[in-house]
Amino acid sequence: MDASPQEFDRVLSSMCTLPHPEARTAAERFLADNPGDPATYPDVARLEERAVDALGTMTALEDPAGYVASGGTEANIQAVRAAREFAANENPNVVAPESAHFSFNKAADLLGVELRLVPVDDDYRADVEAVSAAVDGDTALVVGVAGTTEFGRVDPIPELGRIAEEADARFHVDAAWGGFHLPFTDHDWHFGHAPVDTLTIDPHKVGRAPIPAGGFLARDDATLDRLAVETPYLESTMQATLTGTRSGAGVAGAAAALNAQWPDEYRENHERAAGNAAFLADELVDRGYDVVDPELPLVAFSLPEPEFEAARDEGWRLSRTGSGEARIVCMPHVTREMLHGFLATLDAARVGAGA
Numbered sequence: 001m002d003a004s005p006q007e008f009d010r011v012l013s014s015m016c017t018l019p020h021p022e023a024r025t026a027a028e029r030f031l032a033d034n035p036g037d038p039a040t041y042p043d044v045a046r047l048e049e050r051a052v053d054a055l056g057t058m059t060a061l062e063d064p065a066g067y068v069a070s071g072g073t074e075a076n077i078q079a080v081r082a083a084r085e086f087a088a089n090e091n092p093n094v095v096a097p098e099s100a101h102f103s104f105n106k107a108a109d110l111l112g113v114e115l116r117l118v119p120v121d122d123d124y125r126a127d128v129e130a131v132s133a134a135v136d137g138d139t140a141l142v143v144g145v146a147g148t149t150e151f152g153r154v155d156p157i158p159e160l161g162r163i164a165e166e167a168d169a170r171f172h173v174d175a176a177w178g179g180f181h182l183p184f185t186d187h188d189w190h191f192g193h194a195p196v197d198t199l200t201i202d203p204h205k206v207g208r209a210p211i212p213a214g215g216f217l218a219r220d221d222a223t224l225d226r227l228a229v230e231t232p233y234l235e236s237t238m239q240a241t242l243t244g245t246r247s248g249a250g251v252a253g254a255a256a257a258l259n260a261q262w263p264d265e266y267r268e269n270h271e272r273a274a275g276n277a278a279f280l281a282d283e284l285v286d287r288g289y290d291v292v293d294p295e296l297p298l299v300a301f302s303l304p305e306p307e308f309e310a311a312r313d314e315g316w317r318l319s320r321t322g323s324g325e326a327r328i329v330c331m332p333h334v335t336r337e338m339l340h341g342f343l344a345t346l347d348a349a350r351v352g353a354g355a
C-alpha cells in the first residue's frame with residue numbers, strides 16, 4: 001500500500017499537530033530506548049525527569065512526581081487508579097462533570113469504580129452544586145477539567161478542590177489539552193491554585209511533542225509508590241506506569257519540545273491561537289451561525305448538515321461535538337489563512353444552497 005502521513009493543512013478538529021522540529025530530531029535519536037527500564041536506559045530516563053520538571057514548572061509543582069505517559073487516557077486512568085488504591089471504602093465512586101473526556105469511562109470500566117457524571121451549567125462548566133450533591137462518603141475522586149475537549153471550558157477548579165477536600169476525596173485536574181494554553185491566561189487551574197493531587201497535561205497535543213507523550217503529574221511521591229509494582233526481570237525494580245515498554249521517542253520528544261518552547265514559543269502559540277479563535281468566532285457570528293464563545297482557542301458552532309458535508313467534500317477534516325456543534329481546535333498548525341479558506345468553503349456552500 002502506498003501510504004502517506006496526513007497533511008495538516010486542512011485538519012481543523014484534531015488535537016494532534018505537527019511536532020516541533022527539535023522534538024522530531026530528538027524522537028528519532030531515542031527510538032530504540034525504553035524509558036520503562038531506566039536502569040538499562042539511563043539517558044532517556046534523565047530526559048524524562050527533565051520533561052517532568054518542566055511540566056511541574058508549568059503547573060506550580062515544585063518537586064513534581066510523574067512520568068511521560070502514552071497519553072491523556074493513561075494519565076486519567078492512573079489518577080482514578082491511585083484514588084481507588086488510597087480509598088478506604090469497598091465501593092469507591094468518582095464524580096466528574098459530563099464534559100469529562102471518555103477516558104474516564106474506560107478508567108471506571110477497567111478499575112471497577114462507579115463513575116458519577118453530573119450535569120454542566122449553561123456555559124458547559126462543571127456545576128458546583130451538582131458535583132456537591134453527587135459526592136458522598138464513598139467518593140474517592142473528584143475530577144475537574146481545565147480545557148474541555150468539546151468546548152474548551154475551564155471548570156471552577158478551586159471550588160471543586162474544596163468539595164473534594166471536604167469529602168476527604170482526592171482531586172484530579174484534566175488539563176490534557178488546555179495545559180499548554182492556561183499558563184498564559186488568568187484561569188485558576190493548577191497545583192498552586194487548588195488542593196490538586198494529580199493532573200493530566202499532554203505534551204503531544206498543544207505541546208508539539210511527537211505521539212506518544214502524555215503527562216501524568218502527582219503532588220507527592222506516595223501516589224507513584226502506590227501505583228508501582230515490582231518488576232522481576234528488569235534491571236529496574238519497580239514500575240508505576242500502566243504500560244511496560246514505553247516509547248523513548250515520546251519521552252525524548254517531549255523533553256525536547258518543552259526545552260525548545262517553554263515559555264516563549266508556547267506563549268506565542270497561545271496568543272496566535274487565541275487570536276485565530278476570536279477571528280473565526282467573529283466571522284461565523286457575522287454569517288449568522290450560533291457560536292459558543294471561545295474561552296480557550298476552540299470554536300464550537302452550529303453548522304447545518306449540507307455545509308458540514310460540503311466542507312468535508314472539500315477535504316476539511318471536521319468533527320462535531322456529542323451535541324452536534326462543529327468544532328474547530330486552533331492547534332499550532334491552524335493558520336489564519338487556513339481559516340479564510342474554510343470560511344470561503346462555507347460561503348460557497350451557502351451560495352450554492354441559495355442562502
Ligand SMILES: *Cc1c(COP(=O)(O)O)cnc(C)c1O
Pocket residue numbers: 015070071072073074076101103145147148149174175176177202214
Ligand atoms: C485528548 C484528551 C484526553 C485524552 O488524551 P489522549 O492523549 O487522546 O489519550 C483526555 N482529556 C482531555 C481533556 C483531552 O482533551
